[in-house]
Amino acid sequence: MVGLNKNIMRTILILSYIMLVALIISGVSALFSYLNTGADRSTMLHTEIQKVEQYLPKLEWEPLQNEGRPMDKQTLNALQNNYLDAWYVKQIAYKTNKTAGIKDYYTDSARENLYAFIELNKAEDITIEATTLNHKPTLEFFSEDGQLAVLTDRHVVEYKRVFKAEKQILETTETSTYKIVFLLEDGFWRIRHLVKESSTPFEAQTTKIKTDSLTIKGINYYPKATPWNMFGDAFSKDTIANDFKIIKDAGLNSVRIFVQYDDFGKADVDSKKLEKLKQTLDAAEENKLKVVVTLFDFYGDYSVMNWTLNQRHAETIIKAVKDHNALLAWDIKNEPNLDFESRGKDRVIAWLDKMIDLVKSIDTEHPVTIGWSNTQSAPILKDKVDMVSFHYYEGLENLELAINTLKTKIPNKPIVLQEFGISSYSGFWKPFGSSVEDQANYHKKIQEIIAANKLQFMSWTLYDFVDVPKAVVGSRPWRRNTQKHFGFIDKNGTKKASFKYITN
Incomplete structure (x- = not known):
């Protein structure tokens, strides 16, 4: 027994010695390698x-x-x-x-x-x-x-x-x-x-783009099953083409889609994502629809030191699709005024100003706009954009006054009501929400206002969504469930009462 214990102890000592020697050799080798190779600058x-x-x-x-x-x-x-x-x-x-x-x-x-x-x-x-x-x-x-x-x-x-x-x-x-x-x-x-x-x-060299014949009767679009992830692994041109046929048959002529900065690879644009964007434009052309491409969705930095990266991102995308027959316009950014408080109003506007210059230096044929979240911000950079776009989710009783005020400030450019809608959700998380009938009445009324004021329009949105990412509206269930039910078509594919008023 004593002999066995001695053998075990001897074995442990030998193994410990071997490990110590190995560690010393490894350290010396690493030092030698460091001293004989150039340091990473x-x-x-x-x-x-x-x-x-x-x-x-x-x-x-x-x-x-x-x-x-x-x-x-x-x-x-x-x-x-x-x-x-x-x-x-x-x-x-x-x-x-x-x-x-x-x-x-x-x-x-x-x-x-x-x-x-x-x-x-x-x-x-x-x-x-x-x-x-x-x-x-x-x-x-x-x-x-x-x-x-x-x-x-x-x-x-x-x-x-x-x-x-x-x-x-x-x-x-x-x-x-x-x-x-x-x-x-x-x-x-x-x-x-x-x-x-x-x-x-510095003076930007741009070509004046004609918008006299511009007529937009459109809708904001995400596939039913992949909202805010349109160009991900579940991308399907067939699904998009089928949806675009529904949109065309409903009497609309255009769609607005979104390119997310991070999702598309930032400055080094993902070629696979770019190909999916081209396929989406192909599907639109096949269905005789025009496309407003919104850039920089979910981007909110604007720091001056990142401008060159942002511009290389935009340059790659614009050059890739600027000659596509389905392209209607470029939307620089979705609701950038929501970043005024957190990022600084002057910084955001300067970023937009220089991005407009870049887009117009590459594409001299298609109009440029900005998707402002309200009418109050819409006159910002009005002399640089080709059409003025605003979103409206407030009470309809104030819409005509807002439109007239905007037309007074911007008398000579097309005005696009680029987002509007109402959720039909009324359930456990929001018992006093709007019904399907309320949604239909809303769209009937707003289309009357649009027609009376000769507005261009793009409603929100074709489908009720199966799910809404938390990154979009947060984790609060009453907000997520409300966001799921803005569509003209429910998640089962049945047209809701509002579909009758998808256009005027």
């Missing part, structure tokens, strides 16, 4: 820059005809990446009044001016929110030893908001030209000089 930076995810202004190089040594594509890409990163760290520094990351993209002499500017702003309690939206660089010179490069960057569109003691004192958008000198240090291109040669106020 993003981990060295306090800002942990990942340009693909954080900063993507539109950049178009002029053809390479530089003096000195020819530059290969790999070197040009490295120069471009370091250049955009330099802009990004400078903008972060001006926003935070901290210098982290500056030394990685600017040489010693260039840093001095930046540091001095940051210290001055800090002393004056000034911060700057800024971004660049466009660059058009020309490589002027590349030295024979490959250590120095000179760029002229024209048509740099810069947006800035300047704050003093957290109060905005300036907002500006400029088109500038910069001359930049780079030095190659430690394998990275750092800015030695950056000089602004000229600057003028």
